Amino acid sequence: MALSEAGHYLEESLLKLSADAESGLQLDSDLVFSLVSYCEMATPPDASEYLMNIVADDRCKEIVTEYLRRRGGGSASLPGDTTQQASMQAYVKPRDDEVWSTTSKKTQKQKMDESSFPQRDAEQKSSASGSSTRATQSAVGHKSRHGGGKGKRGGKGVSLAEAAQGQVIFKRSGPCTCQCTRHNLVNNCLSCGRIVCEQEGEGPCTFCGALVLREGSDYAGLDGLSVPPASEAELKAEEFKNRLVEYDRSSAARTTVIDDQSEYFNIDGNTWLTEQEKEMLKKRQEEEERIAEERRKRVVVTIDLLGRKVVMADQENLQEKGEGQSILGGGLFVGKDVENVPRIKPNPFVKQSPLFMEDKQPVKSGGSGKSTQKWSGAAKRSARVQHDDPVMEALIGHNLEDIGISSLDELSNAWQGPKAKASALQEQAESVIECRLDMGALSLDAAPTTSRTESSQAEERSPPEVFDICLPRGKGKQPHVVLAPSLLKQKQAERIDARNESFNLVIQPGLILLKRWLTIEQQVDIVRQCRQLGVGPGGFYRPQYREEDKMHLRMMCLGMQWQPTVRSYETRRTTYDNALAPPIPESFLRTVDKALSVAQILAAEENGGKSRKVVIDQNSSVPNMAPDICIVNFYEFSGNLGMHQDKDESPESLKKGLPVVSFSIGDSGEFTYGWNNDPALAEKVVLDSGDVLIFGGPSRMLFHGVTKIIKDTAPEALLQKTNLRPGRLNLTFRQY
Ligand SMILES: O=C(O)CCC(=O)C(=O)O
Ligand SMILES: [Fe+2]
Known part of the structure; x- marks a missing residue:
């Protein structure tokens, strides 16, 4: 480091002094340089103090004075010159004897002298470390120098090397810039962060003024300062304060929660x-x-067919209530409403679910005309159907008439008969039960469905529906078809059929009825073919005029599709399933042709007498026609068709009066016709199975409709051969 002019002076002077053997100062040039370098960096008081401590020679005083003078500022002060130092030591700890005792025997000079070394005193008290020992030595030297009068110290109290290395702590007089590289650490200032070394010592931070203390320090002398408690209350207050301070100190430890849970x-x-x-x-x-x-x-939805309710219950609710699935196989009657539904609690030992029957009223006899009360064997609505004997179980709870038993004799025969018959009866009864379970979807008048899953409701919901006009054999059949009727009944039916002879009738010009004209064989053929076509593509469906306005029948169009929404013909069923219309079977066309011929002859006879030679011309009331459309309707018992005109064929066809030829098969239907669409004013004719009605020429634009279907009127022979379901099949042939 480059020395100042004052520094050079100091260096020169110290070297000279060292050269003087009398001074006892043996400093080599390096040490002198180090010493001077330190002094150059130190404040004038520090430098002065430092030099005086090390050199300890009276001559040194002059050197120092001159050195400080040369450094300039005129502020140089020598050790012992306390006027300036006092102003620099704002936080000097007052000594006990100064504060509390005014009877000190020490001289003012001594007091001042000592008060200027608080740091040293503190260090003497608190530190037992090596550096403190050095400081003690220094202090001793210092004391001896000032207290012991003048004269040289006996030898050097502090080696210059030690001093140069900062191992000696001098009186606190100002900041030290060593950053603890030379002196030990006292502490960091907690306010500004300054690193305070032992040279600066405890006391106010030289940068910010905050008090800096070493750990465990008693620098502040609070103990010494504390005034002994004057009273008991003060003592208590003191204790209380200490307790609070202790609480505060240890609060973190006390309030830490260890949650082992x-x-x-x-x-x-x-x-x-x-x-x-x-x-x-x-x-x-x-x-x-x-x-x-x-x-x-999970939500449980219960469809209560008998109660006609839909019950929703959540699973937890059920479990809480302790209700499991009901005995009715599919889990019916569960949830809160279960109490409202007549039922029997499940028997845990029953492996197969018993069946429930609805309450059935006695029924009136139909066909015979007699109004006799028949079997009403139905159990009460909630009764459980269960019996060890399969036949008995099959019989209980059913209208026995439904399963072909109309007398006690027949019942006893069935019961005592061979097992085969018993199982047939049971099967029959089961199908009836299934039908009953479907009651929500089926009309009470309707025939049983083939199976529970094929309810008519389901058919309506999911197009394309499949509708079979014939019931499958061995399942869901009508009693009089599957269960062999008694011989007596059979003979009676045959006689009735035989009595219904055919005849032809011109009802009015252009309206001709060929009564029972179709043979049973032709009817069977028509049923079978319609059945087959009806379950295939473009087969039977339930048409509708508009949304929610379904026709009360099932329909299938052959040749061309009649579109009810627009009342016109299309090749495809565009508003339903886009199916093409199946072609009209040839045999149908041949039959139409023959019927038409007969009608023409009739019409001609009606016109021109009993001539055997009939000429059919365009003026005939029954003109020739080549059918290219056949609309096949199937009416169940609730089926009907409102009054309407068939006027969707081509204008030419209508203009020419090309006839509509209608075949009726199965149960009889009440056909109404007239010149306006008021059914009350309309004429009625019952169309039976095998009837052919022709309306053409002047009657082509008649209003007509079907008001009702008459139950149990289909020919036995037809039913036996086709198993046609209850209802009426009608085919109307037209030419577009
Ligand atoms: O079923 C009937 O007898 C009449 C049918 C009918 O009028 C029609 O389909 O347009
Ligand atoms: Fe019609």
């Missing part, structure tokens, strides 16, 4: 679990959450 719930943070156990627990937790979630979502 949290480990139990917190899987990841649980130090007691192995990784595998954590994995396992997590999986189990996830599974439980999933199950709980599913349970929340």
Whole structure:
């Protein structure tokens, strides 16, 4: 480091002094340079103090004075010159004897002298370290120098090397810039962060003024300063204060909560679990959450067919109530409303679910015309149908007439008969039961469905529906078809059929009825073909004029599709399933042709007498026509067709009066016709199975409709051969 002019002076002077053997100062040039360098960096008081401590020679005083003068500022002060130092030591700890005792025997000079070394005193008290020992030595030297009068110290109290290395602590007089590289650390200033070394010592921070103390320091002398408590109350207050201070100090330790329970719930943070156990627990937790979630979502919907209610109940509710599934196989009658539904609690030992029957009123006899009350064997609505004997079980709860038993004799025969018959009866009864379970979807008048899943409601809901005009054999059949009727009944039916002879009738010009004209064989053929076509593409469906305005029949169009919404013909069933119309079977066309011929002859006879030679011309009331359209309708018992005109064929066809030829098969229907669409004013004619009605020429634009279907009127022979379901099949042939 480059020395100042004052520095050079100091260096020169100290070297000279060292050269003087009398001074006892043996400093080599390096040490002198170090010493001077330090002084150059130190404040004038520090430099002065430092030099005086090391050199300890009277001559040194002059050197120092001159050195400081040369450094300039005129502020140089020598040790012992306390006027300036006092102003620099704002936080000097007052000595006990100065504060509390005014009877000190020390001289003012001594007091001042000592008060200028508080740091030293503190260090003497607090530190037993090596550096403090050095400081003590220094202090001793210093004391001896000032207290012991003048004269040289016996030898050097502090080696220059030690001093140069900062191992000696001098009186605190100002900031030290060593950053603890030379002096030991006292502490960091807690206010500004300044590193305070032992040279600066405890006391106000030289940068910000905050008090800096070493750990465990008693620098502030609070103990010494504390006034002994004057009274008991003060003592208590003091204790209380100490307690509060202690509480405050230890609050963190006291208020830390160790929640050992949290480990139990917190899987990841649980130090007691192995990784595998954590994995396992997590999986189990996830599974439980999933199950709980599913349970929340699950909703049980009960469709109570008998009560005609839909009951919704959540699973938890059910479990709480202790209600399981009911004895009615599919879990019917569960939930809260279960109490309102007549039922029997499930028997845990029953393997097969018993069946329930609705309450059935006695029925009136139909066909015979007699109004006799028949069997009303139905159990009460909620009765459980169960019996060890399969036949008996099959019989209980049913209208025995439905299963072909109309007398006690027949019942007893059935019961005592061979097992085969018994099982047939049971099967029969089961089908009836199934039908009853479907009551919500079926008309009471309707025939049983083939199976529970094929309810008519389902058919309506999910196009394309499949509608079979014939019932499957061996299942869901009519009693009089499947269960062999008694011989007596059979003979009676045949006689009735035989009595219904055919005849032809011109009802009015252009309206001709060929009564029972179709033979049973022709009818059977027509039923079979219609059945086959009806379950295929473009087969039977329930047409509708508009939304929610369904026709009360099932329809299938052959040749061309009649579109009810627009009342016109299309090749495809565009508003339903886009199906093409199946072609009209040839045999049908041949039959139409023959019927038409007969009608023409009739019409001609009606016109021109009994001539055997009939000429059919365009003026005939029954003109020739080549059918290219056949609309096939099937009416169940509730079926009907409102009054209307068939006027969707081509204008030419209509203009020419090309006839509509209608075949009726199965149960009889009440056909109304007239010149306006008021059914009350209309004429009626019952069309039976095998009837052919022709309306053409002047009658082509007649209003007509079907008001009702008459039950149990289909020919036995036809039913036996086709198993045609109850209802009426009608085919109308037209030419577009
Ligand atoms: O079923 C009937 O007898 C009449 C049918 C009918 O009028 C029609 O389909 O347009
Ligand atoms: Fe019609």
